[in-house]
Amino acid sequence: MKRKTNVTLVTISIFVATFMTAIEGTIVTTAMPTIVGSLHGIEIMNWVFSIYLLTNAMLTPIYGKLADKIGRKPVFLFGVLIFMIGSSLCGFSQNMMTLIIARGIQGIGAGAIMPVALTIIGDLYSVEKRAKFIGFNNAAWGIASVFGPLAGGFIVDTVGWNWIFFINIPIGIALMGLIWYFLVEPKQERETKKLDVLGSVSLMLVLLTLLLAFQFLGDQGISGGTIGLFMGTIFSFCLFVWAEKRAEDPVITLDLFKNRTFVVVNVVAALIGGFLMGIDVYIPMWMQGVLGMSAAIGGLVLAPLSILWMLGSFLAGRWMAKMTIPRVLFSGLVIVFIGGLGLVFMPIHAHFSWFVVISSVTGVGLGVIFTTTTVGAQSSVPAEQLGVATSFNTLARTLGQTVMVSVFGILMNSVNKQKLLEKNLTDDPDIMNRLVNPQTAKQLPLDLLKPLREILYDGLHMVYFVGILLIIIPLVLTFFMSGSKRIDEKVR
Structure with missing residues (x-):
């Protein structure tokens, strides 16, 4: 009797794989002060994060092409294997440079896991169900954002920072076994076409x-x-x-860019990915620098965004069964626009509970948008290009996030420098860094605290004003999308 894919176990494996890569960011962030203290490399600390994102992004489209060419299973298994090797090397690192190189290897593996996981979901489920299971998959990121810091702190305090990396090994081995045995793909005919x-x-x-x-x-x-x-x-x-x-x-057929739906959903993914960085990076800064709250509160404010993201994904699935992709995207963008406007008009002394409301509203909208762009990219191409389409959509989000986090940083620094010069408050070049750290902020003179918070508030407003533009552009683009019919819901 011919074996068939065990859909339930493969789906669970996909969720676990996504969680494993998602928690890597939050758990490493929590452990980083201890790692830096152990390996002595604070000057190059940022590269521990940057190199992971860089190698991840570089390989994502290549893995997408290979997933279409040789099958999802071998590419996914290869990605998990490389991720495990990178994790092992991270755990054994004796200096910061070795850790950075190992993180680069980890990123090479992670570049296969997320896009190929979404491609497998695209293979297994019809469009309406696909959106629901992408929502479950996205929930892994929300759980990781809450669980990661707790797990990171516990592991560092008990068995040592090396185990935040070693813990990936047994998980990875179990994943490889489950996918290898329970995911059954039709045999791929060997192509004579040369690899590009x-x-x-x-x-x-x-x-x-x-x-x-x-x-x-x-x-x-x-x-x-x-x-x-x-x-x-x-x-x-x-x-x-x-x-x-x-x-x-x-590796990427240029004809894809003649497909208006494919182009628009990926531009939307990139721009809203950029806006998301304004939320993730700068709301905690607002909590700590402007309101003077602890880092824990800054992270807590973002928890509703991660949790309600899943609700937005479920809404996207329901709406796509009744409406066209442009209308669903427009609805999600309007929800995020409301959240963005709230940040633009937020007064300096606003209570942190208002940020919880904005985080909740924005989370629903982001869930709708990112689920719709993923499903939209997949459904706009033939089945044989599903891997390329999914990986390009993942790449678009990564590019948007990477570019805009730099742009927002430049805007923030420019406003801070200009306002400090105008007010002539201090010659200390490190004053704003001290302000956004709740521990060092307590040491600042009281007569400086209020004007410095006003300067930081002005910089944050510039960030969110540009963030609003990142939402308005996609809102306009949805009117140029083709597609008056609902997405076809048959299983691919």
Whole structure:
């Protein structure tokens, strides 16, 4: 008797895999002060996070193409294996540079897990059910944002920071066993088409130079190195387009960009991904710097966003059964727009409970948007391009987040510098860093505290004003999307 995929166990495995990669960010953040103290590398600490995102983004579209070409299972298993190897090397690291290299290897593995997981969900479920299970999958990120800091603190205090990485090994082994045995894919016919090596390499160069350029732009501002990286991005992009036009089997078919729905949903994913960074990074800063609250409260305010994200995903599934993708996207964007407006008009002394309300409203809208863009990207392409479409959608979100976190940082620093000069309060270049840390803020003179909080408030308002523009552009774009019919709900 021919074996069939055990849908339930494969789905659970996908959720666990997503949770494993999601919690990596929050658990490492919690453990980082201890890691830095142990490995002595505070100057290059940011690269522990940056290199993970960089290698993740670079490989995502390549994995998507391979998932379509050779199957989901081998690509997913390879990603989990590399993630486990990277985790082991992180745990055994004896200095900061070794840890950064190991985190890069971890990112190479993680680049396969998320997009291929969503592709497998796309294979297993009809559109209406797909949206619901993507919602469950997204809930892993919400649970990780709450559970990660608690788990990180407990592990560091008991068995040591190395085990935040070693814990991935037994989970990864169990995942590989479950997917290997219970996911049954039809045998792939071996293709004679050549692998698009030049297109793959040039695409990775585009992403490498672009993300590094924005990383350095945020750290150093405009410099010779930053300009050189941007020029490298343009050159690599031209090489990529040239390669794809001539490739027998391109890594990303350029015809996809003639599909209006595919283009719009990915632009929306990128822009709203950027807006999300304004929420994740700067609401905790508002809580701590402007309101003078603890870091725990800053994180707690974001908990409703993660929890209600899942509700938004379920709403997206219901709405897509009754409405077109443009209308569902428009509805989600309106919800997020309301949350964004609340931040723009929030007074300086607003009670933190208002931020909980905004976090809740925004979470519902984000759940609707990101689920709809994922399903929209998948349903706008033929089944044989499902992996490429899903991975590109994941990449669009990552690019939006990476670019906008740098842009927001530049805006914030510019406003802070300008206002400090105008008010001539202090010559201390580190004063704003001391303000946003609740421990050091207590040491600031009382006569400085109020004007400094006003300066930080002005910078945050600039961030959220630009954030509103990131929502208005997608709202306009939804009117240019094609599709007057609902998404077809048959199983692929």
